[in-house]
Amino acid sequence: MPHEPQPQPADELDAEAVRTWSSLALAALGRAREDIDAINVYPVADADTGTNLYLTAESGDRALDAVFGTGGTGPAGVSDTTAPPSLPEAVRAYAHGALIGARGNSGTILAQLLRGVADVLGTEPEGRGPAGLLAQALTRAAEEAYRAVAHPVEGTMLTVATAAARAGEAALTTAGTAAEVARAAYDGARAALAQTPGQLAALGRAGVVDAGGCGLVAVLGALWQALSGQEPGQEPVRGRAVPVPRTPEPCAEEQGGPAYEVIYLLEATEAAVTALRARLDGLGDSLVVVGGDGLWNVHVHVDDPGAAVEAGVVAGRPYRIRITHFGDERRRGRGERAQRAVVAVVPGEGLAGLCAEAGATTVLTRPGEEPTAAALADAIARAHAREVVLLPGGPDGRAAAGAAAEQARADGVRVAVIPTRSAVQALAALAVHDPEGSFDEDVVAMTAAAGATRYAELAVAESRSFTSAGICQAGDVLGLIDGDVAVIGAALPETAEAVLERMLGSGGELVTLVLGPEVPDALAEHLEAYVQHGHLAVDTVTYRGGRYSPPLLIGVE
Known part of the structure; x- marks a missing residue:
């Protein structure tokens, strides 16, 4: 069952408050998701900021539910048979879940903002009451988010986060509760969001506020609601939790920039990540690296996605690699699927x-x-x-x-x-x-x-075993045609020839060869000559499969 938000008494800053905040933030982002997508014009007009923020928040919410015992054991190590988690356990789980599920530029920044909150609330600090702790947490969040972005730009989500933190700290002179600090931060964020079109030219041309900042306003509104029990006031767009201006017109100038978005999780040391930042900064833009304690989420826009992933391999162990081609998204109407x-x-x-x-x-x-x-x-x-x-x-x-x-x-x-x-x-x-x-x-x-298209794959046997083509030994080259072992050979070239001969025996017009990372170009030249010699009417095309691909893939059309 999904968690039902239970707004807290005005000065309660505990694990249940974090859980309620998460649920309300996810609901608010869900309501505003399409409108935020529609005003997404910076840094890339790919109409997915609302979706990315929602998916990031959803990942954090799942991790938080886990430590409460509704979905297994969470990263804080609390199982479903233990007492409810403490505030530090809950806020660290929320931040960790957002980190591993962060999507896009905006989602990655949101994950780092939550990590900043967890750095303060997740250590059981002494000497400040709930109001002071929350103000300190919002300030740390904005600082860490700025540090995570290679080249911060004003008029963005970072500007809104900083304004919220300053408003929260300023409220301490008159505020006595965490809820009052949250309200001040929310109001400060809304005011800053309204100013973003005058700070960033792309927003001004399109007549919109910053999409990431718009999502952050929703998250801060949910925080205030969780602590106070009061719903944010009616916003200009009916039925939406955040203010969304008019539907933007296409910009006069078409956005340029790298063609790919690359995102991956990375296990690496802080020193290795410092070197990685410098390497990726030279490859592209929109670089955001968030995380810590050995686990990082890397986001960058590049023209060479292979080089971006390879830089991660040098730094540590990248996984959950996602490569997206922006394609025609820059040119289609803003917010249009x-x-x-x-x-x-x-x-x-x-x-x-x-x-x-x-x-x-x-x-x-x-x-x-x-x-x-x-x-x-x-x-x-x-x-x-x-x-x-x-x-x-x-x-x-x-x-x-x-x-x-x-x-x-x-x-x-x-x-x-x-x-x-x-x-x-x-x-x-x-x-x-x-x-x-x-x-x-x-x-x-x-x-x-x-x-x-008939297909084949060449692989190396790892041990002695029985196959449909007979017994193979460890180290033998196996030629699988349409999923079944058809040829057993001692070397890749001879086995590939035998596989091609069988496949072309029933005809074909085009042979596709996909070479693995360790296979030399000479093999492709050898096989192209072999096909041309025996089958004059058959064309051959060759591609590099890259890292993780099998030694050789063959297609016959």
Whole structure:
């Protein structure tokens, strides 16, 4: 059962107050989500700020519910058989959940703001009452958020957070309760939000306030309501918890900037992250690195997503990697959903970049890893389209794809899952994707292209085992055709030749080769010559699969 918010007495600043704040903030962001998306023009007009803030808050809320015993054991180590958590346990869980689930630039900053609050309220400090502690927490939150952003810009969410903190501290001269400090911070944030169009040219041209700041106002309004029991007053937009100005007109100047958004969680030391910041700052913009204590959330906009991920590998262990291509989002009407998008699951960074260049939103998997329904649902949300074609990549991802599709349909998104069994089938489907045609015709054409592509994978056996082609030994090269072991060889070139010969025996017009990270270019040249020698009418294309991809993928259309 979802937690029912229970506003606290005026000076209660405890775990239940944090829980109520979280629930109210999530509800407020849910109500304002579409309106905030609609005014998202900075730093990228991709109409997803409201969605990103909501998903970040939702992740924090789930973690908080966990430490209260409604969803298992949370990061603070409190299980469902123990007493309710303390204030430090609750606020640390809230911040941790937001960190691991942070989405986009705005969500990443919100996660750092919550971490700043947790740095104060999560240590059981002495010497200040609830009002003083809350004011101190809001100040720390704004300071840490500024430090997390590589190049802070005024007129943004950071400006609103700072104004809220200053108003909260100023209120201490007259305020006696935490609720009064929260009200002052909320009012200060609203006043600062109204000034953002005059501080940032992109906002002024579009006639909107900052979208991230708009979401922060909703979160601070929820804080005041949680502590006081009073609902924020009626706002200019009926039925919305935050003030949203008129629907923006397209800017006169088209926004430029990097083509990709890269986000990942990173396990690394603080020293390594310092070097990572410098490296990523040279690669792109909108750099935000938040977290601490060995776990970080990295967000950056770049033209070379592979280099951004590789920088994370140098720094530590990146995971939950998400790469999004902005594509035509910069050029479409502000807040307007794309008509159609493609979401593709791929086993390699190079393939992810290739699919992203084709306009797809990608989900990157590692060897032996299956995509989760949550990851696919998140990718569908990031695609921000009315219609979505989902390419699960392999048979192991079909169940998760089905669950994610059902979730998206419940939100009003039309989703079709094409039963791809290999990344090369996904590439074939993307090659015929027609976003301008009808949805049904597009799905039929993509399904036909995927189904007409035979697929193979070459892998190295890890141990002696029985296969459909006989007994293999550890170190043997296995050639799997349409999912079954068809060839066992001693070396990659000879095994690949045998696989190609079998696949081309029944005809073909195009061979696609996807090389793994350790495979030399000479192998592609060798196989291209082999195909041309025996099958003059067959063309060959070669791609680099990148890190995490198998040694060799083959497609025959």
